[in-house]
Amino acid sequence: MNKEMLAIIKKDIRGITANRRMMISLLVVPIVLTVFLPTVFILTTYLMPTEVAELQKLLTFLPENQQAQNINDALAGLLLNYFLPLFFLIIPVMASSVMAASSFVGEKEKHTLETLLYAPLSLRQIFRAKVFAAFLLSMFVSFLSFSIMLIVLETEVTLTSGSFILPGIQWLFIMLLVSPAISLIAVTLIVRTSARAQSMEDAQQGAVFLLLPILMLLAGQFTGVMLISPLALLGIGAVCCCIAAVLLRQCMGRFTYEMLL
């Protein structure tokens, strides 16, 4: 990573953060997923205790040691440690797709891509700079949502039941390993399809087709994995990291300027 690439990364990130519409579309879904939905859940369990009895079945999924005395607390713990982490697989992928899709096509549409290609950087370097810009921003969105979610959730739990729920160790693996790795894979793939697309719509559609199956698969698999053990997460994270590294290395090899313009 040299200073020329850093300049491109900085420019790309600034281009997004300076665009209010883009920022809002980046932040709305994560906030809905991680703040709005959990709040509804917590308030429901608090205000309608009769309904809670039905939810009690859910708790049987939990390992023995995780079973709390208080049903509400147990449900909140289930929410925090087994349900919400799933969103943090989806959020960075979505965030990065919004940006990655705009990275090459956006420049193509504004006729700035050709100028960028005249720089004394190889296509691979430009590609990586764009991938990293999208990746960094998606991590920012992801960590921001995490912080807001934790603050809001803990406040709500404290206010409703007076207790405090502890985030599990799996959060560490999710936020630092699995989520970044999946995000990197998504960004690399999307930037690659975006490089070929002729318009923003093309690129975003391509991104959706690419992501939906992955997301479904992930969501299905991870609920299970998370219940098994946090250690399995560590393994999955490592595998994802390897895939991301390979993709990043291989991805741009076949591209020529001619294909991009």
Added chain:
Amino acid sequence: MNAVTLNNLSKIYPDGKKAVDSVTISLEPGEVFGFLGPNGAGKTTTVKLLNGMLSPTDGSCSVFGIEPCKSPEKTHAISGVVTEHAQMYDTLTGLENLIFYGTIFGLSPAESKKRAESLLAQLELSEARDKKLGAYSTGMRQRLSLARALIHNPRLLFLDEPTSGLDPESAQNVHLLIRGLAQEKGITVFLCTHQLRYAQEICTRYGLMSEGRLIASGTLEELRGRIGAGMRVRIRTCPAGTASGILEENIASEEEIPQLVRRLTENGKSIYEVSTQAPSLEDIYFALTAAPETSQKNS
């Protein structure tokens, strides 16, 4: 070493269009090469080939010995490019844009800023430096593009219609700037243009393209030789103000003038004025593009 070499360069687009057809050109460092030709002649395609944006179908090209299709980054480091499709970021100001491009060309931020400021002043954009590019007029954008192409002190400039959209005054300034760069800094300039009058003022050599083929190339003198007519002589045989009595004739050389004058005086005409005029680049352009068959036979 040649600054630019094209060796039987050909490009066929994927749709089968032969845009450049075995073109051979070589330019010495410091030359200002005027690359002329009607729309669709293949000028822009040639510039793209020379920058590695396209790869040749046949033949080869090089820039200071570096082949752009093999190591484009290296050719980019020594050349500056202005083309219609190479725009900058509307959301950044003129100065910010230049600093960004300076940095990706390897300048430090401080250097970029200094260089950007001096170029903005040179191109009369100092007042607009803190305006967003979105608020620039076409001519201002065009001049900023030129500043961008010069930010890293390139040895070679590729200018694809750098003055389209400029008012006459700015166009003249830009042409003077280009000439100055070539004369003072020895920068080689590859200039595609339709503005023949300016081209004649600043170019040292020309290449004339038509339908992908180089139909003529050389200095203005050489091109004049190619179209046959050496010069045009104009003899006025009446007092100023009266219109009848102006004789214009194409002659091969100056040596024919005394003869012509003698013949006229012997016929009882009074000579008020004799002037000679070599055919302009425009005359040559029309002569050569009008009859591409004959000019191809000549070559």
